[in-house]
Amino acid sequence: xxxxxxxxxxxxxxxxxxxxxxxxxxxxxxxxxxxxxxxxxxxxxxxxxxxxxxxxxxxxxxxxxxxxxxxxxxxxxxxxxxxxxxxxxxxxxxxxxxxxxxxxxxxxxxxxxxxxxxxxxxxxxxxxxxxxxxxxxxxxxxxxxxxxxxxxxxxxxxxxxxxxxxxxxxxxxxxxxxxxxxxxxxxxxxx
Numbered sequence: 001x002x003x004x005x006x007x008x009x010x011x012x013x014x015x016x017x018x019x020x021x022x023x024x025x026x027x028x029x030x031x032x033x034x035x036x037x038x039x040x041x042x043x044x045x046x047x048x049x050x051x052x053x054x055x056x057x058x059x060x061x062x063x064x065x066x067x068x069x070x071x072x073x074x075x076x077x078x079x080x081x082x083x084x085x086x087x088x089x090x091x092x093x094x095x096x097x098x099x100x101x102x103x104x105x106x107x108x109x110x111x112x113x114x115x116x117x118x119x120x121x122x123x124x125x126x127x128x129x130x131x132x133x134x135x136x137x138x139x140x141x142x143x144x145x146x147x148x149x150x151x152x153x154x155x156x157x158x159x160x161x162x163x164x165x166x167x168x169x170x171x172x173x174x175x176x177x178x179x180x181x182x183x184x185x186x187x188x189x190x191x
Contacts, residue, residue, distance in 0.1 A: 008048075009048070010048040010049070010058070013034065013045060013055065014055070014058050015062075016037070017029050017059055018062065021059065021106045025106055025110070026106070026114075029052075031045050063107065071089055071092050074088070075088050082135045082139045083139060089135075090177075094177070095173070104158070104161060105161055107121065125154070129150055132150040132154060135150075139184070149183050160176065
């Protein structure tokens, strides 16, 4: 095979495709559109990928590699009790991933259109939930409370990006922290 037509690496193509997904949705992530926007020929794409499906798989691998696993490893590295680890995880997500809201929304929209992608997202969501459920279980003896708090925190992470109403009394990050602290303060319902 001849040398690639451009200096773009496989990573460059994946990064650009992920940006395009975030801004325009999965339907706009085509070989022709990517090549046009990058001002290169389609041959450059085919140097790195067999076809569009190969690129889409690589995009999902990148999402998995740069998402949960990075956060889990960072939280493990910092350590501490479960409350400290939950706060550190939230800090990472509120600060570092706050600017990736469009990507997460676009990915979930892609999952609504494609059952294979929906399955991959569901698996990753379950992995995230298991991790948070385990941390809350270290704090709250009642497994129902631990699960409910994990669900609420995950809903905060994923759901806050879908709310169009502006935050009124504080900035976004302050509001998220008030929500997080309220999850850690209360013991849950008593029966």
